[in-house]
Amino acid sequence: MAADQAVERSGDSVRAASGGVAPAESITLEVYRYDPSTGEESFQSYDVEFEDDWVVLDALNHIKDTIDGTLSYRWSCRMGVCGSCGMMVSGYPKLTCSAFLRDYLPGPIRVEPLLNFEVERDLIIDFDGFLEKLESVKPWIIRDQDKPIEDGEYLQTPAQLASYKNYTMCINCMLCYAACPVFGHNPDFLGPAALALAHRYNLDSRDEGREQRLKVILSNDGIWDCTFVGECSIVCPKGVDPAGAIQQSKVTGAMEYYKSFLAPWKSRK
Amino acid sequence: MLGAGWWMGRPRYFLVFVRELTAFFIGAYLVFLLILIKQVAEGAEAYQSYVDFLASPGMIAFHVVAFFFAMFHSISFFNLIPQGMAIRIGEERVHPALISGPNYVFWAVATAVVLLVILL
Numbered sequence: 001m002a003a004d005q006a007v008e009r010s011g012d013s014v015r016a017a018s019g020g021v022a023p024a025e026s027i028t029l030e031v032y033r034y035d036p037s038t039g040e041e042s043f044q045s046y047d048v049e050f051e052d053d054w055v056v057l058d059a060l061n062h063i064k065d066t067i068d069g070t071l072s073y074r075w076s077c078r079m080g081v082c083g084s085c086g087m088m089v090s091g092y093p094k095l096t097c098s099a100f101l102r103d104y105l106p107g108p109i110r111v112e113p114l115l116n117f118e119v120e121r122d123l124i125i126d127f128d129g130f131l132e133k134l135e136s137v138k139p140w141i142i143r144d145q146d147k148p149i150e151d152g153e154y155l156q157t158p159a160q161l162a163s164y165k166n167y168t169m170c171i172n173c174m175l176c177y178a179a180c181p182v183f184g185h186n187p188d189f190l191g192p193a194a195l196a197l198a199h200r201y202n203l204d205s206r207d208e209g210r211e212q213r214l215k216v217i218l219s220n221d222g223i224w225d226c227t228f229v230g231e232c233s234i235v236c237p238k239g240v241d242p243a244g245a246i247q248q249s250k251v252t253g254a255m256e257y258y259k260s261f262l263a264p265w266k267s268r269k
Numbered sequence: 270m271l272g273a274g275w276w277m278g279r280p281r282y283f284l285v286f287v288r289e290l291t292a293f294f295i296g297a298y299l300v301f302l303l304i305l306i307k308q309v310a311e312g313a314e315a316y317q318s319y320v321d322f323l324a325s326p327g328m329i330a331f332h333v334v335a336f337f338f339a340m341f342h343s344i345s346f347f348n349l350i351p352q353g354m355a356i357r358i359g360e361e362r363v364h365p366a367l368i369s370g371p372n373y374v375f376w377a378v379a380t381a382v383v384l385l386v387i388l389l
Contacts, residue, residue: 091278116271162360181282184271228349229285247353 025050027101028108029059031071034119044068045108056096056104056111057085060123073123080237083173087123088112093175093235114178116187130174133190136216137198142209154206167200167245169238176232176242188221192232192242195223199245202252214256223249284345291342294335301328347372 027050034041046067048059057075064071075085078097085096090110101109117125147154176192183189190198198217202210217223226246233243276286301323308319322328350372351365 159357159360163355163357181271181275184275227285227289228353229282230349230352231279231281233352234281241352244352244355247349248355251353 027059027105029056029063030108030110031060031063031123032110032112032119033071033122034113036121043110050101050105052102054101056087056089056094056099056101056109059101059109060096060111071123072121081171083171086114086173086175086178088115088178093178095173095175095237098237114174116178116180116184117174125174127174129187130172130177130191130193133194134172134197137190137194137201137213138209138216139194139197139201141201141204141207142212143206144208156205160205163205164200164203166240167196167203167242170196170200170236170240171238173237175235175237176240179231179235181229181231182225182227186221186225189225190217190222192246195226195249196240196242196245199249202249214253217249218253218256223253226250287338288342288345291338294338295342298332298335298339343376347376 026047029046029048030043031046032041033044046059046063048062048067051058054062057078060071060073061075064073073085073087073096075097076082077084080095080098083095086093087096088094088111089096089099090104091112093114096111101107111123113119113123113125117127117130120126141154170193172193174193177183180189180192183191195217198213201207202213223246226243228243228247230243233241236242276282305316305319305323308315323332347369351363351368354368356363356368
């Protein structure tokens with residue numbers, strides 16, 4: 001897109017015209033704006049030319065490059081890997097790099113920051129709490145005693161790998177948190193991605209940290225808050241099933257509870 | 270924080286909300302059932318007067334509604350069971366129908382047994 005495109009503003013609506021000629025086809029994006037210095041929030045409409053192979057992120061980049069450089073949002077890889085560009089697209093949590101404009105014709109497309117998070121500016125959310133939750137479930141392989149490097153790698157069978165592989169696909173895009181009404185009501189809820197990641201390491205045959213994670217996932221803001229809405233698994237762009245992971249963890253939690261009665265000497269500290 | 274009308278935002282949220290609401294009707298049905306057992310213990314006259322009460326239009330309407338909520342509750346949870354049970358054969362997960370199916374079979378058998386006890 002040429003940088004010298006004419007821009008004409010009219011109230012809240014901004015229209016870009018390439019060389020004074022209106023594009024043959026266009027689509028309107030209604031974008032949420034929030035200015036933290038004034039606390040003002042609004043929706044701003046941008047008409048952008050329609051390209052069949054454009055995704056919402058392309059349209060946002062076009063707006064920022066040629067219409068309104070003040071628009072703020074996160075993005076990085078543009079190919080559904082980094083998990084940075086998650087936003088609400090017409091009310092649904094989506095990676096904007098994989099939400100095609102053509103699927104929202106004739107528009108308008110409403111673009112908002114991910115639901116259930118505090119907004120820092122425009123489409124940028126504050127995800128510090130999410131990172132703390134991820135860290136709290138210790139998402140790494142924990143060993144009672146690491147074996148010496150010269151003893152070689154920890155081997156796994158294909159079946160052992162298959163048991164947890166689905167949960168390794170998470171890209172931390174937080175769409176599942178935007179889809180979760182439980183998290184929407186209780187910001188302290190550990191939430192789908194963190195609990196799925198905890199389950200992933202608990203299932204890993206190389207890991208010995210299950211007891212440490214159970215303390216976290218069985219806490220007040222852990223798995224028992226989940227009411228199995230299941231929308232987290234529906235919106236996941238990578239096909240991860242956090243809802244299933246949480247229900248499977250509930251079975252583990254219930255067994256721990258009964259074990260504390262039947263075999264208290266074996267129960268968790 | 271979500272607003273009070275969050276459950277109307279999407280069809281799936283609405284269905285989950287209805288599923289949660291079923292607990293009220295199933296709980297209320299169980300209360301009426303417990304009262305029935307108490308009335309049986311108190312003798313034929315108490316039992317008959319309670320049966321007459323249950324035959325009133327309002328109570329019949331309640332039981333019809335409670336029946337459909339109980340059906341919805343059971344079916345929705347039977348369909349969710351495979352997601353919560355990761356049964357594997359080698360590298361592959363068992364097909365969901367093989368997990369929810371036996372629940373439906375057991376449900377049908379239990380219903381048939383109950384009907385036999387009532388009707389025979």
